[in-house]
Amino acid sequence: MTETPIDLDKHRGMAAQKATDIRRVIADVEANAKLLRDKQGVVEIEILSAPATSWSEAVAKARYVLNLYAAGLAPTDTHHRDLVAAVLADLTRLSVEDS
Structure with a gap:
């Protein structure tokens, strides 16, 4: 028995290799x-385990939930996608202003 493994893929056709x-x-x-x-x-x-202790934590939670919601939207639902984008932009703008 040899110590080096044998590459079995070399002995198969291209279609079988691609399928693998x-x-x-x-x-x-x-x-x-x-x-x-x-x-x-x-x-x-x-x-869910604890309430936010600051506005930045609340914003992070809201971003997560909005992104989760947006991921479930149909690609053609541009109205709701635009709403999510607008709210996320507001959160970003207000977070920067509070810093």
Whole structure:
């Protein structure tokens, strides 16, 4: 038995290699999506666990919720996307003015 692994992909056709690459990418994306969902759950539990103690914390929470809402909007829902963008711009402007 040899110590070096054998690259089996070299012995397969291009179509099979591409199919394997696609499966690997999909598996990576799914693993990353699960990790992101887990992190999102932690953030949301933290947001719910205690009230904001400052305006900057309240703004950070509002930004998070608005971005979450905007992510669920249909791409064609430009009216609500514009509303979210306007509110986020207001939050940014007012945060800078308070600094």
